Amino acid sequence: MEQEPQGKVVVPDPSADNPPAEPVPELRPEDEAIVAERLRELGYIE
Amino acid sequence: MQAKPNIILISADSLRANHLGCYGYSLPTSPHIDAMACHGVLCENVFAPAIPTQPSHTTIFTGLHPLGHGVVAHGGKARLARGTTFLPEILLEEGYTTCAVDTLFRERIWFGRGYEYIIDPSLRHLFYASVTQEELNEAAIHWVRTVPNGKPFFLFIHYWDVHYPYVPPERLRGLFYNGGNPTDPNNHALDQWWDHPVGAMARDTWLRTEKGLVTDPNYVTALYDREIRYLDEGIAALEAALEQMGIADNTFVVLLADHGESMTEHRICYDHYGLYDCTVQVPLIARWPAGKLRARSRLAPMRQLSDVAPTLLDAAGAEIPEGLDGSSLLKQWKGEDEPSGYERVIGLESTWQAKYYLRTKQHKFILARHPDLLGNPDRELYDLEADPEENHNLVSEQPQLAAHLEKELEAWIAERLETAGRTQDPVREEGAVGVDIWLKHRA
Numbered sequence: 001m002e003q004e005p006q007g008k009v010v011v012p013d014p015s016a017d018n019p020p021a022e023p024v025p026e027l028r029p030e031d032e033a034i035v036a037e038r039l040r041e042l043g044y045i046e
Numbered sequence: 047m048q049a050k051p052n053i054i055l056i057s058a059d060s061l062r063a064n065h066l067g068c069y070g071y072s073l074p075t076s077p078h079i080d081a082m083a084c085h086g087v088l089c090e091n092v093f094a095p096a097i098p099t100q101p102s103h104t105t106i107f108t109g110l111h112p113l114g115h116g117v118v119a120h121g122g123k124a125r126l127a128r129g130t131t132f133l134p135e136i137l138l139e140e141g142y143t144t145c146a147v148d149t150l151f152r153e154r155i156w157f158g159r160g161y162e163y164i165i166d167p168s169l170r171h172l173f174y175a176s177v178t179q180e181e182l183n184e185a186a187i188h189w190v191r192t193v194p195n196g197k198p199f200f201l202f203i204h205y206w207d208v209h210y211p212y213v214p215p216e217r218l219r220g221l222f223y224n225g226g227n228p229t230d231p232n233n234h235a236l237d238q239w240w241d242h243p244v245g246a247m248a249r250d251t252w253l254r255t256e257k258g259l260v261t262d263p264n265y266v267t268a269l270y271d272r273e274i275r276y277l278d279e280g281i282a283a284l285e286a287a288l289e290q291m292g293i294a295d296n297t298f299v300v301l302l303a304d305h306g307e308s309m310t311e312h313r314i315c316y317d318h319y320g321l322y323d324c325t326v327q328v329p330l331i332a333r334w335p336a337g338k339l340r341a342r343s344r345l346a347p348m349r350q351l352s353d354v355a356p357t358l359l360d361a362a363g364a365e366i367p368e369g370l371d372g373s374s375l376l377k378q379w380k381g382e383d384e385p386s387g388y389e390r391v392i393g394l395e396s397t398w399q400a401k402y403y404l405r406t407k408q409h410k411f412i413l414a415r416h417p418d419l420l421g422n423p424d425r426e427l428y429d430l431e432a433d434p435e436e437n438h439n440l441v442s443e444q445p446q447l448a449a450h451l452e453k454e455l456e457a458w459i460a461e462r463l464e465t466a467g468r469t470q471d472p473v474r475e476e477g478a479v480g481v482d483i484w485l486k487h488r489a
Binding site: 021023025026028029031032033036038039043044 | 247251
């Protein structure tokens with residue numbers, strides 16, 4: 001049945017308290033080529 | 047106001063329902079999606095009858111169970127039969143101008159059916175899932191601006207941000223991770239993932255950082271959640287553009303996911319196989335002010351993704367074809383009908399595993415057509431009320447219930463195959479299409 005939604009509308013600031021020690025994952029172009037090649041092998045992409 | 051609403055169908059690939067605030071998540075991953083749910087309607091218990099992407103989207107666009115359309119595997123051999131009802135084709139006949147901002151048609155040609163326009167910004171990338179919400183929005187908003195006044199449009203937009211690899215913008219660094227060392231070489235919690243070809247691919251590419259290999263699953267989960275947050279920003283930007291164009295009120299926006307994502311549950315790491323709720327339960331949220339959807343509604347009955355096509359056709363004033371497995375939710379969303387749903391949902395997968403599930407409000411029964419490579423038993427039974435995370439297999443404790451549900455499942459499969467005019471179970475025929483590659487990887 002219908003209930004009151006629990007959704008939040010407060011938007012926190014993502015830039016707050018960024019720990020500088022965190023790594024930054026990225027998909028380098030050479031890595032993207034590997035991902036595409038591997039997924040093609042898997043049949044996920046053609 | 048134009049008689050027919052514009053329709054925007056948003057598919058957020060791999061977006062797990064319970065990682066959204068409006069589905070109970072404790073972290074603020076989705077403030078704008080939550081607001082959308084507050085202004086519209088939300089279905090709490092929606093399930094994918096097929097996973098992953100290709101079979102699930104085929105169900106979304108046909109309104110058919112996968113045993114009806116026959117596409118049960120991602121990358122499988124089956125093709126959608128010509129003449130099968132396909133949502134954009136009907137909307138085109140109904141006078142809509144139709145556009146997909148999507149890449150699926152490059153993988154399987156039927157995903158291009160019925161579209162006058164297909165825009166694929168992912169062509170700028172080597173791997174299509176690298177395309178960002180910003181790139182898709184730019185293309186989509188530009189296209190919407192070209193639609194003549196008074197002409198209803200159907201736009202399908204398929205976001206890939208939440209799909210692996212999880213590489214959110216650097217500006218979101220720090221969100222949702224409570225410290226620790228993401229690259230601790232003594233943490234071996236992710237080692238099990240390297241056993242799978244997709245895990246090995248992650249290890250060899252996007253998990254390699256300047257600080258070393260990411261080893262902390264909590265950190266990978268935080269990256270997934272940041273991608274949701276990034277997607278959330280994109281949906282907010284799309285809605286803002288509709289407002290700015292003055293068409294938001296009469297645009298029926300439906301947000302869903304094709305499947306969820308397993309974080310590390312059931313030894314399935316950051317992928318979308320396994321028929322557990324983390325992967326088969328999906329969000330379904332709609333907003334349409336001029337359509338008088340009953341704002342702030344949450345509907346609890348079980349529904350499935352095959353309901354989406356008939357619901358959109360209903361909103362467009364089109365005749366809903368006979369023989370669909372799904373049914374329209376529109377009257378319920380308008381508050382004209384009492385919320386109702388299915389007593390059970392039956393679904394399947396045939397990609398990394400070959401299995402069926404039967405889900406009732408209280409129980410989940412999973413039946414394997416082929417042994418899985420994780421070593422799970424061929425039959426699993428869970429009490430979802432007592433064990434919502436599906437950790438305690440009750441097959442040996444409740445053999446009669448398991449046998450009853452198996453009989454019910456097999457009877458339904460046989461009946462549905464007969465209705466579809468099929469003599470073979472496509473899950474048996476396709477098997478688990480990724481198994482040979484997985485075995486080769488292990489070797």
